Amino acid sequence: MSNKMFDFDIETLGEAKISSPIRMSRNNGDGMADYVSDEDRILYSVQTHEEDGVRKPLLDDTMEEAGPREKIYFNPSHVHAAICTCGGICPGLNNVIRAVVRCFWYRYGVRRISGIQYGYLGLLENSSWPLIPLDPDVVDDIQEKGGTILGSARGGGKQVEEIVDSLERLNINILITIGGDGTLRGAYDIGEEIKRRGLKIAVVGVPKTIDNDLSFIDSSFGFDTAVASAVPSVRGAHVEAKNSINGIGLVKVMGRESGYIAAHTSLAQSDVNFCLIPESPFDLDGPNGLLEHVKRRILERGHAVILVAEGAGQEFAPPTGETDASGNIKYHDIGIFLKEKLKSYFKDEGIPTSIKYIDPSYIIRSAPANSYDSIYCARLGAHAVHAAMAGKTQCLVSRVNNQFVYLPIKQAVSKRSHVDIEGTLWRDVLENTRQPFSMKN
Numbered sequence: 537m538s539n540k541m542f543d544f545d546i547e548t549l550g551e552a553k554i555s556s557p558i559r560m561s562r563n564n565g566d567g568m569a570d571y572v573s574d575e576d577r578i579l580y581s582v583q584t585h586e587e588d589g590v591r592k593p594l595l596d597d598t599m600e601e602a603g604p605r606e607k608i609y610f611n612p613s614h615v616h617a618a619i620c621t622c623g624g625i626c627p628g629l630n631n632v633i634r635a636v637v638r639c640f641w642y643r644y645g646v647r648r649i650s651g652i653q654y655g656y657l658g659l660l661e662n663s664s665w666p667l668i669p670l671d672p673d674v675v676d677d678i679q680e681k682g683g684t685i686l687g688s689a690r691g692g693g694k695q696v697e698e699i700v701d702s703l704e705r706l707n708i709n710i711l712i713t714i715g716g717d718g719t720l721r722g723a724y725d726i727g728e729e730i731k732r733r734g735l736k737i738a739v740v741g742v743p744k745t746i747d748n749d750l751s752f753i754d755s756s757f758g759f760d761t762a763v764a765s766a767v768p769s770v771r772g773a774h775v776e777a778k779n780s781i782n783g784i785g786l787v788k789v790m791g792r793e794s795g796y797i798a799a800h801t802s803l804a805q806s807d808v809n810f811c812l813i814p815e816s817p818f819d820l821d822g823p824n825g826l827l828e829h830v831k832r833r834i835l836e837r838g839h840a841v842i843l844v845a846e847g848a849g850q851e852f853a854p855p856t857g858e859t860d861a862s863g864n865i866k867y868h869d870i871g872i873f874l875k876e877k878l879k880s881y882f883k884d885e886g887i888p889t890s891i892k893y894i895d896p897s898y899i900i901r902s903a904p905a906n907s908y909d910s911i912y913c914a915r916l917g918a919h920a921v922h923a924a925m926a927g928k929t930q931c932l933v934s935r936v937n938n939q940f941v942y943l944p945i946k947q948a949v950s951k952r953s954h955v956d957i958e959g960t961l962w963r964d965v966l967e968n969t970r971q972p973f974s975m976k977n
Protein backbone atom coordinates (compact mmCIF):
# COMPACT_ATOMS: atom_id res chain seq x y z
CA MET A 537 0.00 0.00 0.00
CA SER A 538 1.30 3.46 -0.93
CA ASN A 539 1.57 6.15 1.74
CA LYS A 540 2.21 8.94 -0.73
CA MET A 541 1.41 12.41 0.57
CA PHE A 542 2.28 14.36 -2.57
CA ASP A 543 1.76 14.09 -6.29
CA PHE A 544 5.22 14.50 -7.77
CA ASP A 545 4.38 13.09 -11.22
CA ILE A 546 5.52 15.24 -14.11
CA GLU A 547 3.43 15.82 -17.22
CA THR A 548 4.96 15.40 -20.65
CA LEU A 549 3.93 16.50 -24.12
CA GLY A 550 4.45 13.02 -25.48
CA GLU A 551 7.01 10.29 -25.88
CA ALA A 552 10.63 11.48 -26.06
CA LYS A 553 11.99 9.61 -29.10
CA ILE A 554 14.79 11.78 -30.45
CA SER A 555 18.37 10.99 -29.49
CA SER A 556 19.87 13.83 -27.50
CA PRO A 557 22.72 15.66 -29.20
CA ILE A 558 24.46 15.71 -25.80
CA ARG A 559 26.99 12.90 -25.69
CA MET A 560 26.90 11.22 -22.31
CA SER A 561 27.24 7.72 -20.94
CA ARG A 562 24.74 5.03 -19.92
CA ASN A 563 27.13 3.19 -17.64
CA ASN A 564 28.61 3.92 -14.30
CA GLY A 565 32.35 3.72 -13.90
CA ASP A 566 33.48 4.75 -17.39
CA GLY A 567 34.62 8.18 -16.27
CA MET A 568 31.85 9.96 -18.19
CA ALA A 569 28.74 11.56 -16.73
CA ASP A 570 25.56 9.53 -17.24
CA TYR A 571 22.20 10.48 -18.68
CA VAL A 572 19.47 10.83 -16.09
CA SER A 573 16.41 8.68 -16.61
CA ASP A 574 12.84 9.49 -15.63
CA GLU A 575 13.02 6.55 -13.26
CA ASP A 576 15.89 8.08 -11.26
CA ARG A 577 14.16 9.32 -8.13
CA ILE A 578 15.16 11.36 -5.09
CA LEU A 579 13.62 10.81 -1.67
CA TYR A 580 11.51 13.78 -0.57
CA SER A 581 11.82 13.24 3.16
CA VAL A 582 15.18 12.50 4.66
CA GLN A 583 13.66 12.03 8.10
CA THR A 584 12.96 8.61 9.49
CA HIS A 585 9.66 7.56 11.02
CA GLU A 586 8.70 4.76 13.35
CA GLU A 587 6.99 1.71 11.88
CA ASP A 588 6.39 -1.46 13.88
CA GLY A 589 8.79 -0.21 16.53
CA VAL A 590 11.58 0.31 13.98
CA ARG A 591 12.92 3.63 12.61
CA LYS A 592 12.59 3.60 8.82
CA PRO A 593 13.04 6.09 5.98
CA LEU A 594 9.92 7.43 4.24
CA LEU A 595 10.17 5.79 0.86
CA ASP A 596 6.84 6.66 -0.74
CA ASP A 597 7.29 10.27 -1.78
CA THR A 598 9.99 10.49 -4.41
CA MET A 599 10.76 13.20 -6.94
CA GLU A 600 12.09 12.97 -10.47
CA GLU A 601 15.82 13.65 -10.64
CA ALA A 602 16.70 16.57 -12.91
CA GLY A 603 19.25 16.33 -15.69
CA PRO A 604 19.82 15.59 -19.38
CA ARG A 605 17.75 12.73 -20.80
CA GLU A 606 19.08 10.33 -23.43
CA LYS A 607 15.93 10.77 -25.52
CA ILE A 608 14.40 14.17 -26.02
CA TYR A 609 11.02 15.29 -27.32
CA PHE A 610 11.94 18.32 -29.42
CA ASN A 611 14.05 18.34 -32.53
CA PRO A 612 16.47 21.19 -31.68
CA SER A 613 16.21 22.67 -35.17
CA HIS A 614 12.44 23.05 -34.71
CA VAL A 615 12.64 24.77 -31.35
CA HIS A 616 11.75 28.37 -30.74
CA ALA A 617 12.41 28.88 -27.03
CA ALA A 618 11.28 31.95 -25.12
CA ILE A 619 12.25 33.20 -21.69
CA CYS A 620 10.41 35.64 -19.45
CA THR A 621 10.98 37.06 -15.98
CA CYS A 622 7.96 38.13 -13.91
CA GLY A 623 7.25 39.65 -10.49
CA GLY A 624 9.76 41.59 -8.40
CA ILE A 625 13.42 41.40 -9.35
CA CYS A 626 15.82 39.19 -7.44
CA PRO A 627 19.58 38.58 -7.47
CA GLY A 628 20.47 35.93 -10.04
CA LEU A 629 17.81 36.52 -12.72
CA ASN A 630 20.44 37.38 -15.32
CA ASN A 631 22.49 34.34 -14.32
CA VAL A 632 19.50 32.07 -14.96
CA ILE A 633 18.79 33.72 -18.33
CA ARG A 634 22.44 33.28 -19.29
CA ALA A 635 22.49 29.63 -18.28
CA VAL A 636 19.25 28.89 -20.16
CA VAL A 637 20.51 30.52 -23.36
CA ARG A 638 23.90 28.83 -23.20
CA CYS A 639 22.41 25.40 -22.54
CA PHE A 640 19.95 25.70 -25.43
CA TRP A 641 22.65 27.00 -27.73
CA TYR A 642 25.75 24.98 -26.87
CA ARG A 643 24.28 21.72 -25.56
CA TYR A 644 21.28 21.29 -27.85
CA GLY A 645 22.17 23.48 -30.83
CA VAL A 646 18.94 25.50 -30.55
CA ARG A 647 19.31 28.72 -32.56
CA ARG A 648 15.98 30.48 -32.00
CA ILE A 649 15.86 31.83 -28.47
CA SER A 650 13.80 34.92 -27.66
CA GLY A 651 13.54 37.09 -24.60
CA ILE A 652 10.06 38.32 -23.73
CA GLN A 653 10.12 41.77 -22.20
CA TYR A 654 8.36 42.69 -18.95
CA GLY A 655 7.04 39.28 -18.00
CA TYR A 656 3.62 38.13 -19.13
CA LEU A 657 2.77 41.68 -20.24
CA GLY A 658 5.17 41.16 -23.14
CA LEU A 659 2.97 38.31 -24.39
CA LEU A 660 -0.27 40.27 -24.42
CA GLU A 661 -1.86 41.23 -27.71
CA ASN A 662 -1.25 44.95 -27.37
CA SER A 663 2.37 44.58 -26.21
CA SER A 664 4.63 47.01 -28.03
CA TRP A 665 7.82 45.43 -26.67
CA PRO A 666 9.51 43.36 -29.37
CA LEU A 667 11.06 39.98 -28.63
CA ILE A 668 14.78 40.21 -27.89
CA PRO A 669 16.82 37.67 -29.89
CA LEU A 670 19.15 35.90 -27.46
CA ASP A 671 22.42 34.12 -28.11
CA PRO A 672 25.60 33.53 -26.09
CA ASP A 673 27.03 36.91 -27.14
CA VAL A 674 23.98 38.83 -25.97
CA VAL A 675 24.09 37.16 -22.55
CA ASP A 676 27.88 37.13 -22.29
CA ASP A 677 28.40 39.47 -19.30
CA ILE A 678 24.88 39.86 -17.99
CA GLN A 679 25.57 37.92 -14.79
CA GLU A 680 27.66 40.88 -13.62
CA LYS A 681 24.54 43.00 -13.31
CA GLY A 682 21.59 42.90 -10.95
CA GLY A 683 18.02 42.74 -12.23
CA THR A 684 17.05 41.15 -15.53
CA ILE A 685 17.98 42.23 -19.05
CA LEU A 686 14.42 41.36 -20.08
CA GLY A 687 12.70 43.61 -17.55
CA SER A 688 10.12 42.21 -15.16
CA ALA A 689 6.56 43.20 -14.41
CA ARG A 690 3.46 42.35 -12.45
CA GLY A 691 0.05 41.78 -14.01
CA GLY A 692 -1.14 40.19 -17.25
CA GLY A 693 -0.63 36.60 -16.16
CA LYS A 694 -4.31 35.80 -15.91
CA GLN A 695 -4.95 36.63 -19.57
CA VAL A 696 -3.98 33.11 -20.52
CA GLU A 697 -5.91 32.93 -23.79
CA GLU A 698 -4.15 36.01 -25.12
CA ILE A 699 -0.80 34.65 -23.95
CA VAL A 700 -1.32 31.30 -25.67
CA ASP A 701 -2.52 33.12 -28.83
CA SER A 702 0.82 34.95 -28.79
CA LEU A 703 2.81 31.75 -28.25
CA GLU A 704 1.04 30.24 -31.25
CA ARG A 705 1.48 33.34 -33.41
CA LEU A 706 5.20 33.53 -32.58
CA ASN A 707 5.67 29.78 -33.07
CA ILE A 708 7.12 29.46 -29.59
CA ASN A 709 7.21 25.82 -28.48
CA ILE A 710 9.18 26.17 -25.23
CA LEU A 711 8.42 28.81 -22.61
CA ILE A 712 10.74 29.19 -19.63
CA THR A 713 9.20 31.39 -16.95
CA ILE A 714 11.30 32.69 -14.10
CA GLY A 715 9.19 33.99 -11.23
CA GLY A 716 7.48 33.45 -7.92
CA ASP A 717 4.22 31.85 -6.87
CA GLY A 718 2.13 34.17 -9.08
CA THR A 719 4.31 33.50 -12.10
CA LEU A 720 4.16 29.77 -11.50
CA ARG A 721 0.37 29.81 -11.12
CA GLY A 722 0.26 31.72 -14.39
CA ALA A 723 2.58 29.16 -16.00
CA TYR A 724 0.32 26.34 -14.85
CA ASP A 725 -2.77 28.05 -16.28
CA ILE A 726 -0.96 28.71 -19.56
CA GLY A 727 -0.10 25.00 -19.64
CA GLU A 728 -3.76 24.11 -19.11
CA GLU A 729 -4.83 26.33 -22.01
CA ILE A 730 -2.10 24.81 -24.19
CA LYS A 731 -3.46 21.35 -23.35
CA ARG A 732 -7.03 22.44 -24.05
CA ARG A 733 -5.96 23.55 -27.51
CA GLY A 734 -4.01 20.34 -28.12
CA LEU A 735 -0.76 22.27 -28.69
CA LYS A 736 2.75 20.96 -28.10
CA ILE A 737 4.31 23.78 -26.09
CA ALA A 738 6.39 23.01 -23.01
CA VAL A 739 6.14 25.39 -20.05
CA VAL A 740 8.90 25.08 -17.48
CA GLY A 741 9.38 27.32 -14.44
CA VAL A 742 12.44 28.41 -12.53
CA PRO A 743 11.19 29.41 -9.06
CA LYS A 744 12.25 32.88 -7.97
CA THR A 745 11.45 34.47 -4.63
CA ILE A 746 13.67 36.71 -2.60
CA ASP A 747 11.37 36.03 0.35
CA ASN A 748 12.26 32.31 0.06
CA ASP A 749 8.59 31.52 0.62
CA LEU A 750 8.08 28.71 -1.90
CA SER A 751 7.66 25.19 -0.57
CA PHE A 752 9.44 22.14 -1.97
CA ILE A 753 12.74 23.98 -2.41
CA ASP A 754 15.71 23.99 -0.06
CA SER A 755 16.20 27.69 -0.60
CA SER A 756 15.45 29.88 -3.60
CA PHE A 757 18.12 31.48 -5.78
CA GLY A 758 19.09 35.01 -4.78
CA PHE A 759 18.27 34.35 -1.15
CA ASP A 760 21.90 33.88 -0.10
CA THR A 761 22.83 37.13 -1.85
CA ALA A 762 19.89 38.86 -0.17
CA VAL A 763 21.07 37.85 3.28
CA ALA A 764 24.66 38.81 2.48
CA SER A 765 23.41 42.20 1.22
CA ALA A 766 21.31 42.78 4.33
CA VAL A 767 24.24 42.25 6.67
CA PRO A 768 25.96 45.64 6.10
CA SER A 769 22.71 47.43 7.00
CA VAL A 770 22.48 45.58 10.30
CA ARG A 771 26.16 46.23 10.94
CA GLY A 772 25.58 49.93 10.22
CA ALA A 773 22.53 50.04 12.47
CA HIS A 774 24.53 48.44 15.27
CA VAL A 775 27.46 50.86 14.94
CA GLU A 776 25.09 53.83 14.87
CA ALA A 777 23.19 52.53 17.89
CA LYS A 778 26.34 51.83 19.91
CA ASN A 779 27.78 55.24 19.14
CA SER A 780 24.71 57.13 20.36
CA ILE A 781 23.26 57.65 23.80
CA ASN A 782 20.52 55.02 24.07
CA GLY A 783 20.81 54.39 20.35
CA ILE A 784 18.27 52.26 18.53
CA GLY A 785 19.10 50.87 15.09
CA LEU A 786 16.05 49.77 13.15
CA VAL A 787 16.36 47.87 9.85
CA LYS A 788 13.56 46.67 7.58
CA VAL A 789 14.04 43.87 5.06
CA MET A 790 11.67 42.20 2.61
CA GLY A 791 9.49 39.25 3.53
CA ARG A 792 5.78 39.69 2.97
CA GLU A 793 4.50 36.49 4.53
CA SER A 794 7.70 34.75 5.52
CA GLY A 795 10.51 36.18 7.60
CA TYR A 796 13.38 34.14 6.21
CA ILE A 797 15.59 37.08 5.22
CA ALA A 798 15.21 38.62 8.69
CA ALA A 799 15.77 35.30 10.47
CA HIS A 800 18.87 34.37 8.47
CA THR A 801 20.31 37.88 8.64
CA SER A 802 19.93 37.80 12.42
CA LEU A 803 22.08 34.71 12.46
CA ALA A 804 24.58 36.06 9.91
CA GLN A 805 25.11 39.31 11.85
CA SER A 806 24.34 38.54 15.44
CA ASP A 807 24.04 42.17 16.54
CA VAL A 808 20.27 41.88 16.26
CA ASN A 809 18.42 42.02 19.58
CA PHE A 810 14.88 41.80 18.24
CA CYS A 811 14.01 39.97 15.05
CA LEU A 812 10.38 40.55 14.07
CA ILE A 813 8.75 38.28 11.49
CA PRO A 814 5.17 37.79 10.28
CA GLU A 815 5.06 34.25 11.65
CA SER A 816 5.58 35.39 15.24
CA PRO A 817 2.99 38.08 16.07
CA PHE A 818 3.91 40.47 18.88
CA ASP A 819 2.31 43.16 21.01
CA LEU A 820 3.68 46.68 21.12
CA ASP A 821 2.37 47.68 24.52
CA GLY A 822 2.00 45.95 27.88
CA PRO A 823 4.54 44.27 30.17
CA ASN A 824 5.48 41.66 27.54
CA GLY A 825 5.20 43.98 24.55
CA LEU A 826 8.07 44.97 22.26
CA LEU A 827 8.36 48.54 23.59
CA GLU A 828 8.81 47.41 27.19
CA HIS A 829 11.45 44.87 26.14
CA VAL A 830 13.34 47.45 24.09
CA LYS A 831 13.25 49.80 27.10
CA ARG A 832 14.73 47.10 29.33
CA ARG A 833 17.46 46.44 26.83
CA ILE A 834 18.24 50.18 26.49
CA LEU A 835 18.41 50.63 30.26
CA GLU A 836 20.66 47.57 30.65
CA ARG A 837 22.92 47.88 27.61
CA GLY A 838 22.50 51.43 26.29
CA HIS A 839 21.69 50.40 22.74
CA ALA A 840 19.43 48.04 20.74
CA VAL A 841 19.12 46.70 17.19
CA ILE A 842 15.74 45.72 15.73
CA LEU A 843 15.40 43.87 12.44
CA VAL A 844 11.88 43.72 11.06
CA ALA A 845 10.46 41.84 8.06
CA GLU A 846 8.06 43.95 6.00
CA GLY A 847 5.09 41.63 6.66
CA ALA A 848 5.45 41.73 10.45
CA GLY A 849 3.01 43.72 12.57
CA GLN A 850 0.59 44.46 9.73
CA GLU A 851 -2.25 44.02 12.21
CA PHE A 852 -1.30 47.30 13.92
CA ALA A 853 -3.00 49.29 11.17
CA PRO A 854 -6.15 48.66 9.13
CA PRO A 855 -5.49 47.02 5.73
CA THR A 856 -4.49 49.51 3.03
CA GLY A 857 -7.16 48.07 0.72
CA GLU A 858 -4.68 48.55 -2.14
CA THR A 859 -3.29 45.87 -4.42
CA ASP A 860 -0.55 45.85 -7.04
CA ALA A 861 -1.08 44.93 -10.69
CA SER A 862 -0.82 41.21 -9.85
CA GLY A 863 -3.39 41.44 -7.06
CA ASN A 864 -0.89 41.28 -4.18
CA ILE A 865 -2.07 43.27 -1.16
CA LYS A 866 0.02 46.38 -0.51
CA TYR A 867 1.42 46.51 2.99
CA HIS A 868 1.90 49.29 5.50
CA ASP A 869 5.48 50.37 6.02
CA ILE A 870 6.12 48.65 9.32
CA GLY A 871 9.58 50.24 9.53
CA ILE A 872 8.31 53.82 9.51
CA PHE A 873 5.45 52.82 11.84
CA LEU A 874 7.85 51.29 14.39
CA LYS A 875 10.22 54.23 14.20
CA GLU A 876 7.40 56.63 15.12
CA LYS A 877 6.10 54.33 17.87
CA LEU A 878 9.55 53.97 19.44
CA LYS A 879 10.10 57.71 19.26
CA SER A 880 6.87 58.63 21.01
CA TYR A 881 7.17 55.80 23.55
CA PHE A 882 10.65 56.81 24.71
CA LYS A 883 9.63 60.49 24.76
CA ASP A 884 6.70 59.62 27.02
CA GLU A 885 9.01 57.53 29.20
CA GLY A 886 11.38 60.50 29.51
CA ILE A 887 14.28 58.43 28.11
CA PRO A 888 16.34 60.25 25.49
CA THR A 889 17.07 58.02 22.47
CA SER A 890 18.47 58.31 18.99
CA ILE A 891 16.67 56.14 16.45
CA LYS A 892 18.32 55.42 13.10
CA TYR A 893 16.05 53.74 10.56
CA ILE A 894 17.56 51.94 7.55
CA ASP A 895 15.49 50.42 4.72
CA PRO A 896 17.84 48.57 2.34
CA SER A 897 15.04 46.57 0.62
CA TYR A 898 15.61 47.66 -2.98
CA ILE A 899 19.40 47.74 -2.62
CA ILE A 900 19.22 44.10 -1.53
CA ARG A 901 16.83 43.05 -4.31
CA SER A 902 18.82 44.68 -7.09
CA ALA A 903 22.23 43.29 -6.10
CA PRO A 904 24.10 41.02 -8.53
CA ALA A 905 24.23 37.39 -7.44
CA ASN A 906 27.12 36.33 -5.20
CA SER A 907 29.22 33.28 -6.05
CA TYR A 908 26.94 30.86 -4.23
CA ASP A 909 23.87 32.06 -6.12
CA SER A 910 25.77 32.30 -9.41
CA ILE A 911 26.61 28.61 -9.21
CA TYR A 912 23.06 27.77 -8.16
CA CYS A 913 21.48 29.81 -10.99
CA ALA A 914 23.79 28.33 -13.60
CA ARG A 915 22.67 24.85 -12.60
CA LEU A 916 18.96 25.71 -12.29
CA GLY A 917 18.96 27.28 -15.74
CA ALA A 918 20.58 24.28 -17.43
CA HIS A 919 18.25 21.86 -15.66
CA ALA A 920 15.20 23.83 -16.83
CA VAL A 921 16.39 23.45 -20.42
CA HIS A 922 16.93 19.69 -20.03
CA ALA A 923 13.34 19.37 -18.76
CA ALA A 924 11.88 21.39 -21.62
CA MET A 925 13.86 19.58 -24.33
CA ALA A 926 12.63 16.25 -22.92
CA GLY A 927 9.04 17.49 -23.37
CA LYS A 928 8.29 17.94 -19.69
CA THR A 929 5.72 20.61 -19.02
CA GLN A 930 3.89 22.47 -16.22
CA CYS A 931 6.87 21.63 -14.09
CA LEU A 932 9.67 23.50 -12.40
CA VAL A 933 13.23 22.83 -11.43
CA SER A 934 14.04 22.80 -7.76
CA ARG A 935 16.75 21.73 -5.35
CA VAL A 936 15.51 19.48 -2.58
CA ASN A 937 17.84 17.78 -0.13
CA ASN A 938 20.70 19.26 -2.15
CA GLN A 939 19.61 17.40 -5.31
CA PHE A 940 18.19 18.99 -8.46
CA VAL A 941 14.69 17.68 -9.17
CA TYR A 942 11.68 18.35 -11.38
CA LEU A 943 8.38 19.02 -9.62
CA PRO A 944 4.88 19.58 -10.94
CA ILE A 945 3.99 23.27 -10.60
CA LYS A 946 0.59 22.36 -9.22
CA GLN A 947 2.12 20.58 -6.26
CA ALA A 948 4.86 23.18 -5.77
CA VAL A 949 2.44 26.11 -5.40
CA SER A 950 -0.03 24.19 -3.24
CA LYS A 951 1.42 25.64 -0.03
CA ARG A 952 3.75 28.43 0.99
CA SER A 953 6.85 28.08 3.09
CA HIS A 954 6.88 29.89 6.43
CA VAL A 955 9.42 30.06 9.22
CA ASP A 956 8.29 27.37 11.64
CA ILE A 957 8.31 29.11 15.00
CA GLU A 958 8.67 25.73 16.67
CA GLY A 959 11.45 24.72 14.28
CA THR A 960 15.22 24.83 14.56
CA LEU A 961 15.79 28.02 12.53
CA TRP A 962 13.63 30.17 14.78
CA ARG A 963 15.00 28.42 17.87
CA ASP A 964 18.52 29.40 16.78
CA VAL A 965 17.43 32.97 16.06
CA LEU A 966 15.96 33.28 19.56
CA GLU A 967 19.16 31.85 21.06
CA ASN A 968 21.18 34.46 19.17
CA THR A 969 19.03 37.53 19.76
CA ARG A 970 18.07 36.46 23.28
CA GLN A 971 14.66 38.06 22.71
CA PRO A 972 11.70 36.46 24.52
CA PHE A 973 10.22 33.53 22.61
CA SER A 974 6.93 35.42 22.63
CA MET A 975 6.20 39.12 22.97
CA LYS A 976 2.46 38.65 23.40
CA ASN A 977 0.88 39.65 26.70
Ligand SMILES: Nc1ncnc2c1ncn2[C@@H]1O[C@H](COP(=O)(O)OP(=O)(O)OP(=O)(O)O)[C@@H](O)[C@H]1O
Pocket residue numbers: 622623624625655656657689690691692693694715716717718719720721722723725744745746861862864
Ligand atom coordinates in the same frame (compact mmCIF):
# COMPACT_ATOMS: atom_id res chain seq x y z
N1 LIG B 1 -3.15 33.28 -9.33
C1 LIG B 1 -2.58 33.62 -10.48
N2 LIG B 1 -2.92 32.99 -11.62
C2 LIG B 1 -2.33 33.30 -12.79
N3 LIG B 1 -1.38 34.26 -12.91
C3 LIG B 1 -1.01 34.93 -11.83
C4 LIG B 1 -1.59 34.65 -10.55
N4 LIG B 1 -1.02 35.47 -9.64
C5 LIG B 1 -0.13 36.24 -10.33
N5 LIG B 1 -0.12 35.91 -11.64
C6 LIG B 1 0.72 36.51 -12.67
O1 LIG B 1 2.08 36.18 -12.45
C7 LIG B 1 2.92 37.30 -12.67
C8 LIG B 1 3.78 37.57 -11.46
O2 LIG B 1 2.98 37.61 -10.27
P1 LIG B 1 3.45 38.42 -8.99
O3 LIG B 1 3.58 39.85 -9.34
O4 LIG B 1 2.57 38.05 -7.88
O5 LIG B 1 4.92 37.94 -8.75
P2 LIG B 1 5.47 36.55 -8.29
O6 LIG B 1 5.70 35.70 -9.47
O7 LIG B 1 4.58 35.99 -7.24
O8 LIG B 1 6.85 36.95 -7.72
P3 LIG B 1 7.16 37.80 -6.39
O9 LIG B 1 5.83 38.16 -5.77
O10 LIG B 1 7.98 36.92 -5.56
O11 LIG B 1 7.89 38.99 -6.87
C9 LIG B 1 2.03 38.46 -13.06
O12 LIG B 1 2.10 38.62 -14.44
C10 LIG B 1 0.66 38.03 -12.59
O13 LIG B 1 -0.36 38.51 -13.43
Ligand SMILES: O=P(O)(O)OC[C@H]1O[C@](O)(CO)[C@@H](O)[C@@H]1O
Pocket residue numbers: 623624625745746747790791792846860901
Ligand atom coordinates in the same frame (compact mmCIF):
# COMPACT_ATOMS: atom_id res chain seq x y z
O1 LIG C 1 8.09 46.99 -4.92
P1 LIG C 1 7.33 45.86 -5.46
O2 LIG C 1 7.69 45.49 -6.84
O3 LIG C 1 5.88 46.02 -5.25
O4 LIG C 1 7.75 44.58 -4.67
C1 LIG C 1 7.75 44.43 -3.32
C2 LIG C 1 7.55 42.98 -2.99
O5 LIG C 1 8.26 42.15 -3.86
C3 LIG C 1 8.96 41.15 -3.14
O6 LIG C 1 10.31 41.53 -3.15
C4 LIG C 1 8.80 39.84 -3.79
O7 LIG C 1 9.31 39.91 -5.07
C5 LIG C 1 8.41 41.21 -1.74
O8 LIG C 1 9.33 40.87 -0.77
C6 LIG C 1 7.98 42.64 -1.64
O9 LIG C 1 6.88 42.78 -0.80
Ligand SMILES: [Mg+2]
Pocket residue numbers: 623716717718864
Ligand atom coordinates in the same frame (compact mmCIF):
# COMPACT_ATOMS: atom_id res chain seq x y z
MG1 LIG D 1 4.06 36.61 -5.29
